[in-house]
Amino acid sequence: MDFIKERILENVQVLLKNEKVLKAIEFIKEDDDRTLKEHLELCEIPAPSHDEERRAIYVKNKFEEIGLDDIKIDEVWNVMGTIPGTGNGPVIMLAAHTDTVFPIETDLKVRKEGNVYYCPGINDDTRAVAELFTIARAMKTFGIKAQGDIVFCANVCEEGLGDLKGVKHIFEYQNSIDAFVSIDNPVTGGIVYTATGSHRYQVTFSGCGGHSFADFGLPNPIHAMGRAINMIAQFQVPKIPKTTFNVGIVEGGTSVNTISASCSMLVDIRSDSSEELNRLSLELKKAVDLAVQEENKRWESSENVAAEIIMKGNRPAGTQPKDCTIVKTAWEAAELLGIEPELRDESSTDANIPISMGIPAITVGRGGKEGKVHTIHEWFEPADAFLGPQKDLLLILGLAGLDGCLEHRIKKL
Numbered sequence: 001m002d003f004i005k006e007r008i009l010e011n012v013q014v015l016l017k018n019e020k021v022l023k024a025i026e027f028i029k030e031d032d033d034r035t036l037k038e039h040l041e042l043c044e045i046p047a048p049s050h051d052e053e054r055r056a057i058y059v060k061n062k063f064e065e066i067g068l069d070d071i072k073i074d075e076v077w078n079v080m081g082t083i084p085g086t087g088n089g090p091v092i093m094l095a096a097h098t099d100t101v102f103p104i105e106t107d108l109k110v111r112k113e114g115n116v117y118y119c120p121g122i123n124d125d126t127r128a129v130a131e132l133f134t135i136a137r138a139m140k141t142f143g144i145k146a147q148g149d150i151v152f153c154a155n156v157c158e159e160g161l162g163d164l165k166g167v168k169h170i171f172e173y174q175n176s177i178d179a180f181v182s183i184d185n186p187v188t189g190g191i192v193y194t195a196t197g198s199h200r201y202q203v204t205f206s207g208c209g210g211h212s213f214a215d216f217g218l219p220n221p222i223h224a225m226g227r228a229i230n231m232i233a234q235f236q237v238p239k240i241p242k243t244t245f246n247v248g249i250v251e252g253g254t255s256v257n258t259i260s261a262s263c264s265m266l267v268d269i270r271s272d273s274s275e276e277l278n279r280l281s282l283e284l285k286k287a288v289d290l291a292v293q294e295e296n297k298r299w300e301s302s303e304n305v306a307a308e309i310i311m312k313g314n315r316p317a318g319t320q321p322k323d324c325t326i327v328k329t330a331w332e333a334a335e336l337l338g339i340e341p342e343l344r345d346e347s348s349t350d351a352n353i354p355i356s357m358g359i360p361a362i363t364v365g366r367g368g369k370e371g372k373v374h375t376i377h378e379w380f381e382p383a384d385a386f387l388g389p390q391k392d393l394l395l396i397l398g399l400a401g402l403d404g405c406l407e408h409r410i411k412k413l
């Protein structure tokens with residue numbers, strides 16, 4: 001990524017000439033044990049998407065203990081707290097999500113073997129929530145105020161079923177955020193700068209149903225769905241912007257000798273381009289309509305098959321130039337601490353929402369080593385885990401600016 005290195009002559013390195021910043025960086029390392037303790041406490045609080053209240057309360061208490069300003073829990077259980085800036089800098093939100101993919105009844109007792117901790121959700125994104133604490137604590141301990149406000153946010157509903165509800169809510173009701181950083185990547189130096197959008201649909205085909213022999217001649221919902229899937233399988237999509245489609249689940253049927261009264265399928269469409277997302281969604285609707293028509297025409301019965309399409313997920317798409325300010329700043333912050341920066345593949349994160357609105361946003365990596373994410377065998381090893389929050393402190397200060405040291409790089413809108 002030489003093109004990025006060449007363009008970063010006025011490096012965020014100057015931040016390390018500031019005594020308070022240096023002390024804060026050192027503090028995060030010394031604070032590592034406390035961060036781990038908080039991290040493990042959070043792990044044992046269940047928080048499936050749409051059920052994050054318990055974690056929200058823990059985070060709110062922690063924000064109060066740290067001494068953040070304007071602490072609040074909003075209508076959907078996002079928790080926010082601010083370190084106000086000194087002047088006319090941009091408002092930077094630093095976020096991590098509280099929800100996990102694990103149902104409420106999952107055993108969340110943390111288990112330790114050697115230096116490795118096991119617990120479902122221990123990394124994604126619980127570790128990052130704890131990193132918010134240590135970054136905020138470091139800034140408060142040394143009285144660091146950026147030029148712009150830093151808003152710390154533990155948001156809800158990032159995972160699949162949550163459909164980014166937490167961050168959607170934030171950007172619907174607050175127009176003061178100038179840049180957004182989510183900590184939610186398994187690679188410490190990872191930087192996600194594109195927003196892969198997705199549209200998810202449940203398509204249900206229904207008819208009156210009957211006996212396969214006695215009522216033969218009735219339009220068949222399963223046959224109609226088969227016709228639709230045949231058309232979907234032939235969709236044409238571009239390689240760039242990467243666009244994909246998938247029929248992921250099919251359900252329905254009563255017995256081998258029953259014309260089923262209903263069946264359904266779940267369809268996932270993804271793209272880095274919102275035009276492609278919308279185009280494919282339209283294609284899907286056309287395919288379903290045509291499949292129903294063809295099935296009904298085949299039998300010309302007085303009973304017809306019908307289809308209903310329900311949108312189950314909507315994550316908007318968008319992208320930014322690779323060398324935009326927020327990416328460069330994250331790159332420099334990582335390099336400065338000897339972490340290898342890495343532009344990560346397109347994916348869908350909380351940053352989708354601001355990126356799709358044209359607001360600078362990225363998703364960056366957590367500290368420590370991790371694996372088996374989204375399984376009950378998820379593990380975390382706190383090896384040099386403090387590097388993650390150290391990097392993100394430099395990142396947010398680089399974006400928000402620090403008086404007498406570095407002018408803010410993000411424009412205040």
Ligand SMILES: [Zn+2]
Pocket residue numbers: 097124125158184
């Ligand atoms: Zn996550």
